[in-house]
Amino acid sequence: MRPAWSILLFTTLSGTAQGLLLALAVASWLMPLDTGFALMAIGVAEVLLLGGLLASFFHLGQKARAWRAAAMWRTSWMSREVIVLPLLMGGGALWWLGLYLGASPLALQALSAAVVVVTLALWVCTAMIYACLRFLQEWAHPLTVINFTLLGMSSGSVLLCALASxxxxxxxxxxxxxxxxxxxxxxxxxxxxxxRRNARLSPMSSLQSATGIHQPQLVQKSMGMSSGSFNTREFFHGATAHTVRRMPWVFQLLAFALPLLLLALLGTQSLLVWLGAVLLQFVGLLAERWVFFAQARHPQNLYYQTVS
Incomplete structure (x- = not known):
């Protein structure tokens, strides 16, 4: 699949905001938090969610009809995501308002608990957009939902640590x-x-099933069309095989190894160290999201993507 920058930014920014809200809510249940800090942290999460929402608009063909994206909520995980994201932004705003107005501890706990529930629901909705596509084996697995959740938890908690520092x-x-x-x-x-799981997958489709030519020694010499089209642009990343092989190592280095090494070697009390970890992880998660899309082998590419 072709990774669209709008979706890379949306999933990365919103996931970080969700992880920040989740960590802040759990912390608020276990210890008293400074009100000014909590207000600032919720505000940062709201800005990230808004940035992700704005980025997602660039993925729409007819932006004026964006409201219709919620119409199929009974059957579409994307429609459910479109509904849940504003709910999370609204829940975060109510939590912020409750803190600002000095609401009772019980009311604040209820608001934070509601934010946690909606946060988890948004991760499920976003991940299930991809996990429900059974013909894309790389996505159709519970690990898709789990990884969306854990990557957001990691990046959100790192950002919250930077704010706390x-x-x-x-x-x-x-x-x-x-x-x-x-x-x-x-x-x-x-x-x-x-x-590792995706590397061991065997394609469900073959060149023979894609073209309908059932010959054992079938070799494709052209892309199946006389010129480029939506099919040749939107379902293939266009990167070299070398890039696709190297990118998983790049994102693991930036999103996981280097931030952890930075914190281990330079300590966890310095604001600059935490900001460095946030920056490294953000770039690494963009690369991770690119790999997530690029490694999904759409069956239609068997017919359309080989160019002589």
């Missing part, structure tokens, strides 16, 4: 560090597991 929230920073370590290592392990 910058505002001197030492108690929260100490509590978050095991969360960062556990979520990042688990996300790395399960993403590698998905890569």
């Amino acid at each position: 910058g505002m001197g929230q030492t108690e929260l920073l100490a509590w978050l560090q095991p969360w960062v370590l556990a979520s990042t290592l688990l996300a790395w392990f399960l993403r590698r597991l998905a890569l």
Whole structure:
């Protein structure tokens, strides 16, 4: 599949915002949080969600008809995502307002719990857009939902640590560090597991089934059309085989190995170290999302994508 930058940015930004909100909510249940810090952290998450939402609009063909994307909510995971994302933004705004107005602890816990539920629901909706496509074996697996969730938890908690470090929230920073370590290592392990699984997959379709020519020694010399089309542009990434082989190592290095190494070698109290980890992980997760799309081998490429 061709990775669209709008979707790469949307899934990365919104996933980080979800992970930030989840970590902040859980922390608020276990320790008293500084109100000013919590307001700032929720505001950052809202900005990320808004940025992801704006990025997703660039993926629409008819932007004026965007509201119709929610019409098929009974059967479409994309429609459900379109509904749940504004719900999360609204829930985060209500949580922010409750903190700002000094609502009771019970009300704040209820608001944060609602945000956690909607956060988890959004991860499921986003991941199931891809996991429900059974003809794309690389996506049609529970690991797709698990990896979307864990990658968001990791990146969101790293960003929350950077915010805590910058505002001197030492108690929260100490509590978050095991969360960062556990979520990042688990996300790395399960993403590698998905890569290994996908590498062992056998294609369900063949050149013979794609063309309807059932000859054992069939060789394709042209792409099946006289010129380029939607099929040749939208279902193939266009990168070389060398790039596709190297990109998994690139994203593992940037999203997991280097941030963890940076924190281990330079300590976890410095704001610059956390900002470096945030930047490395953001670039790495963009690369990870590129790999996620590029490695999905659409059956139609058997017919359309070989060019003489």
